[in-house]
Amino acid sequence: MANQDSTWRQAVIYQIYPWTFHEDMKRMPQKGVGSLRGIIEKIPYIREELGADAIWLSPIYTSPMMDGGYDISNYNDVHQDLGSLQDFKDLIQEAHQSGVKVMVDFVPNHTSDQHEWFVKSRKREKDFEDWYIWHPGKKDEQGNRIPPNNWASVFSMPNKRSRNEGNFPDLNEGDWTPPVSAWQWDDDRKEYYLRTFAKEQPDLNWSNPLVREAMKEVMRFWLDSGADGFRIDAINHLGKNMHFDDEEVNHAYNEEFYDNPYDQLLKENSCGYWGSLHGHVWEITEVLRDERYEDRDLRIVMEAHMGESDLRQLNDIAPDLAATFNFGAMRLNWGVAERKIHLDYYYQNLSEVGIANQVNGNHDEVRLATRCGDSIARTVAVMNFFLPGMRFVYNGEELGLHNAKVPHEKTRDHENGYRDGERTPFIWNESEKNAGFSNAESDQLWLPVNEDDFGISLNHQKTDAKSSFSLYKTAIKLCRELTSIQSGKYESLQADNAEVFAFERRSDNEKVVVVVNFSSNTQRSRIATDFTGGKIILSSIDVDQNPRDVNLEDGVDLKPDEALVIVAS
Ligand code: NOJ
Numbered sequence: 001m002a003n004q005d006s007t008w009r010q011a012v013i014y015q016i017y018p019w020t021f022h023e024d025m026k027r028m029p030q031k032g033v034g035s036l037r038g039i040i041e042k043i044p045y046i047r048e049e050l051g052a053d054a055i056w057l058s059p060i061y062t063s064p065m066m067d068g069g070y071d072i073s074n075y076n077d078v079h080q081d082l083g084s085l086q087d088f089k090d091l092i093q094e095a096h097q098s099g100v101k102v103m104v105d106f107v108p109n110h111t112s113d114q115h116e117w118f119v120k121s122r123k124r125e126k127d128f129e130d131w132y133i134w135h136p137g138k139k140d141e142q143g144n145r146i147p148p149n150n151w152a153s154v155f156s157m158p159n160k161r162s163r164n165e166g167n168f169p170d171l172n173e174g175d176w177t178p179p180v181s182a183w184q185w186d187d188d189r190k191e192y193y194l195r196t197f198a199k200e201q202p203d204l205n206w207s208n209p210l211v212r213e214a215m216k217e218v219m220r221f222w223l224d225s226g227a228d229g230f231r232i233d234a235i236n237h238l239g240k241n242m243h244f245d246d247e248e249v250n251h252a253y254n255e256e257f258y259d260n261p262y263d264q265l266l267k268e269n270s271c272g273y274w275g276s277l278h279g280h281v282w283e284i285t286e287v288l289r290d291e292r293y294e295d296r297d298l299r300i301v302m303e304a305h306m307g308e309s310d311l312r313q314l315n316d317i318a319p320d321l322a323a324t325f326n327f328g329a330m331r332l333n334w335g336v337a338e339r340k341i342h343l344d345y346y347y348q349n350l351s352e353v354g355i356a357n358q359v360n361g362n363h364d365e366v367r368l369a370t371r372c373g374d375s376i377a378r379t380v381a382v383m384n385f386f387l388p389g390m391r392f393v394y395n396g397e398e399l400g401l402h403n404a405k406v407p408h409e410k411t412r413d414h415e416n417g418y419r420d421g422e423r424t425p426f427i428w429n430e431s432e433k434n435a436g437f438s439n440a441e442s443d444q445l446w447l448p449v450n451e452d453d454f455g456i457s458l459n460h461q462k463t464d465a466k467s468s469f470s471l472y473k474t475a476i477k478l479c480r481e482l483t484s485i486q487s488g489k490y491e492s493l494q495a496d497n498a499e500v501f502a503f504e505r506r507s508d509n510e511k512v513v514v515v516v517n518f519s520s521n522t523q524r525s526r527i528a529t530d531f532t533g534g535k536i537i538l539s540s541i542d543v544d545q546n547p548r549d550v551n552l553e554d555g556v557d558l559k560p561d562e563a564l565v566i567v568a569s
Contacts, residue, residue: 008229008299008390009355010486011053012476013103014046015394017363018060018082019069019446020425023438032440034425036060036083040094047098049462050398050469051476054101056231056301058363060088064114066200068363068413068423070105070233071112075218085225092226103299104222106230108215108284109237110201117214118202122188131211132202133194135183135244145185147192149246151270152179155198155415156262179261182270196237196271198414206238206280219287229299232284235314235324236304239277241269272306278317285318301325301357301390308342312349319354325392326357329384330365334376336501336518340492343503347388347490356389361397367422368394369468370403375541375561378471379516382540382563385475386505386514388490393472396426399458400468404450412447420447430454465544474543478565483507497525500558504529511568517558527552531568538565 022038023030039055046052059069062077069079078084095102111118120128135148156179183192184199194203204211219230247265250258258264281302288298300322304314311324326346332338350356360380361368369377377400385391403421411417424447428436435449435457442448461467479485488505495502499519505512511531517523532553539545540563550556550566558564 006297006299006355007053007101008297010388010479011101011390012051012385012479013054013056013390013392014050014052015056015058015362015392017058017395017423020423020437021395022426022428022436023440025439030438030440030444031081032438032444033081033446034437035081036078036087036091040087040091043094043098043100045458047100050393050473051480052100052393054103054228055095056103056392057105059105059107064112064200065412066112066414067198068419070107071110071198071201072107073112073114073116075111076221089225096226101228101297102226103229103231103301104227105233106219106222107233108204108206109234110195110197110203113200113202117204122186124189127210130205130208133205133240134186134189134191135194136190137183137185137192147181147183149183149244149269150265151182151194151196151244151247152262152265153182153198154196154260154262156180156260179264196234203237203240206240206276207242212280212283216283216287219284220290223288223293223296223298228297229288230301232300232302232322234304235281235284235302236277236306236310237271238280239271239273239275241273242276245269272304272310274313278313281314281317281322285321288321299355308345315349315354316351319351323350323354323357325359326389327359329380330359330361334372334518336498339501339518343387343490344492356387357392358384358387358389359392360384361394361422362392363394363423364419365394365422367401367403368397369400370421374400374468375520378468378540379561379563381468381472382475382538382565383514383516385472385479386485386512386565387503388488388505394422398469398472399427399453399456399461401427401453401456402450404448404452406447410448423447424450427453427457429459430457431459466542471540471543475538475565478538482510482512482567484510484512488512494528495525496528497523499523500525500527500556502527513552513566513568514563515556515558515566516563517561520560522560523558524555525558526555533569534566535569536564536566539563 018034021034022042023035024037024041060078060082061072062074062079063069063072078088092102117131121131137145137148140146182194182196184195185192195201196203247269250264250266253264302324304324315323328342332342404424406417406420411420413419425437433439434442461469484505484507488507491504493502493504500517500523502513502515532551534550535547536550537547541559
């Protein structure tokens, strides 16, 4: 299908964390975890009420759940707590009938240590010996066996500092935490295996053609089951220097900026290694070009935590099919200059056929409203909706849900449940059992419901014209109606107030300007563009106000944190 016609081009993609979204109430007994049938029940909500065009399902596969489902023990089946393959097919059918595309998670870098491939590899079974990255290690001066190099695990106490949890050592005091080695000794095989993430997540050996073929077969399995594309996990980790050279020390490391001891080393060999990464990305995207998928509108979005110029390289490999997540905005300080530089760079460097994206959060990040505060969360949402490309919404973000404080005994995630706060159940209706998430007993829930957010349940917000939900719904609807937002390019504009950022989108017959106040005071700014009179059609604060006239040459008045959408009249 011609890429310019792709419905992904300006799609709103709703990310569902399946374990805590919704359990269908017909399931007996209730398990206290979300289900695929529960998602089916909510398709009308996603499509007709919110207005999303697609969903992305975080992993739904068989897994011992050491890493929230990103430790897969069978790629080709659904976790029995979530449902069955038949449920997935029904989900596809219902979603497609409602005009919703379905993107699934593809986790190519590692499996669970329970996966039969690893069980066989560990035993050196014929044909499977080299499916993972094994190494005998080396000897230190005392003759003790040590890992082959200094590569570190990403899970080296991640994000503790920024979350003010745990006892993070002070590097300046000389009391530092060495990163956890990425090499795990295996007593069965008497060798180390590489595990970039948890020790239960051995890295697959992508230099082995059999592995690559098996993983491409996994992709085909889900495409043939009806999936419309993939969110690809940790793709930069497929690029490894197989000579296993040590990483250099990151001399820029300081505890203010980095929150993970993993970052004490530069990453030039253990991941993002161009020599192999680019080829693997190309090979993965080629799967979608198979002639049997010719009539399908398929898409890939790749998770890669890398610098902007490295991301650019990945975006250029198959721009008509795949792009990396644009996490940049999520990491930036809230300031006009940073934002403008980032967006200008991002859009200028995207190829003509490429599809951009904007992301406000996901299952790994502190929720948007907790990260930025309720008010700025709304500002960010409006700004991102009106930018070109796919816009990702993490389930619950539309309500402005906050991170929950999960009691220690109820945590699920490793490292003391460090990401559980953003994964607690969706708050449907506070007057129903478990806020409408599941009918199981509350102590049976996979993660507890966050009662602190009962006041912002969907039920409450639906009838409140100023609510966060109403804002999301209105913004999504407007974006769909405005031809400039469907097709226009991004261009930043001059504002004569340093606290104000403005950009423009235009189609043949329509011009839209978005003006954003980055300060918590009222501001006035003139905006330089080729029209002066316009109508304010949306405010991030007063969602329900009627359109009102504004003159961009005289100046636009903005309330604290306000984002305005203005159409040329
Ligand atoms: C990124 C995923 O989003 C995260 O949840 C997971 O822990 C790692 N990749 C490893 O798969």
